[in-house]
Amino acid sequence: MSKANLNKSNKSEDVNPSEWVNKYGDFLYIYAYSRVQSKELSEDLVQETFLSALKGLHSFRGDSTVQTWLTSILRRKVIDYYRKMSTKKETVASQFASPFQNEDANEGHWILERTPKDWHSETEDPLRQDEFQKILELCLSLLPDKWKSVFMLKVLEEMQSDEVCKEIGCTASNLWVIIHRAKLQLRECIEIKWLK
Amino acid sequence: MSNVNKIMMKGMNKIMLSCDKATYLITRNEFEKLNYTKRMQLSMHLAGCKYCRRFAEQSKYITEQLNKLKDTRNKEISICLTEKQKNNLNTAIENQIDNR
Numbered sequence: 001m002s003k004a005n006l007n008k009s010n011k012s013e014d015v016n017p018s019e020w021v022n023k024y025g026d027f028l029y030i031y032a033y034s035r036v037q038s039k040e041l042s043e044d045l046v047q048e049t050f051l052s053a054l055k056g057l058h059s060f061r062g063d064s065t066v067q068t069w070l071t072s073i074l075r076r077k078v079i080d081y082y083r084k085m086s087t088k089k090e091t092v093a094s095q096f097a098s099p100f101q102n103e104d105a106n107e108g109h110w111i112l113e114r115t116p117k118d119w120h121s122e123t124e125d126p127l128r129q130d131e132f133q134k135i136l137e138l139c140l141s142l143l144p145d146k147w148k149s150v151f152m153l154k155v156l157e158e159m160q161s162d163e164v165c166k167e168i169g170c171t172a173s174n175l176w177v178i179i180h181r182a183k184l185q186l187r188e189c190i191e192i193k194w195l196k
Numbered sequence: 197m198s199n200v201n202k203i204m205m206k207g208m209n210k211i212m213l214s215c216d217k218a219t220y221l222i223t224r225n226e227f228e229k230l231n232y233t234k235r236m237q238l239s240m241h242l243a244g245c246k247y248c249r250r251f252a253e254q255s256k257y258i259t260e261q262l263n264k265l266k267d268t269r270n271k272e273i274s275i276c277l278t279e280k281q282k283n284n285l286n287t288a289i290e291n292q293i294d295n296r
Contacts, residue, residue, distance in 0.1 A: 179224075
């Protein structure tokens with residue numbers, strides 16, 4: 001029997017919650033970790049997901065697989081996490097200064113010492129790509145909370161701008177300015193740590 | 197500067213983007229189609245600005261790597277639940293079932 005058929009015929013068994021941890025635990029854990037980059041937090045989110053799913057078990061109609069259903073609950077938890085993060089009062093204001101000049105004549109042009117360097121020798125080396133992923137995680141964690149939440153929801157969750165604004169409470173133009181600044185900081189952080 | 201030159205300069209400044217604005221548009225362009233004027237302004241700027249061309253390339257690379265990061269099939273994220281974590285989760289589930 002093919003895997004797809006097996007899943008179909010076992011649907012009622014799949015809804016047995018005592019099987020959830022073994023069947024979907026790792027998948028949900030990786031899903032959470034790839035979005036929040038913290039093992040402890042990921043475990044909490046997975047636990048909350050299972051508990052919410054238990055409460056809402058009657059609403060599961062079997063239109064989707066159990067995994068898809070659980071993932072959609074977890075996704076909502078991730079969004080809630082970033083929403084809360086964005087409304088938290090910033091303990092440290094962003095230390096990131098614009099890499100662009102503000103003198104009249106050259107306003108808005110790169111400050112010479114902060115212009116993007118050439119990454120080619122690094123991006124073409126497959127050995128350095130694993131390292132890139134680690135640096136990317138580190139640099140994401142260094143973004144100010146509000147920037148990070150907007151960036152993660154828009155770029156990672158690929159949410160529509162108005163959806164993100166509804167969660168975070170920002171205007172559309174504000175949203176793009178935040179993503180712009182976050183991208184500038186992320187790029188420079190990666191460059192400093194990767195090319196050193 | 198003659199008046200004609202001044203007017204020309206003013207006009208040029210309106211057409212030519214600063215690097216700040218150009219990088220903003222590069223990022224925005226990754227998510228949604230820019231209107232015709234902005235696309236033209238951006239390609240004119242990129243034609244003459246090596247640093248913003250680099251930024252555009254790197255920005256694309258970062259986005260690709262971000263997508264890799266969230267790909268749950270990504271083998272590089274070699275993490276899974278420990279037995280202890282699984283036990284904790286199972287206990288939490290059982291407790292909730294018992295309480296119903």
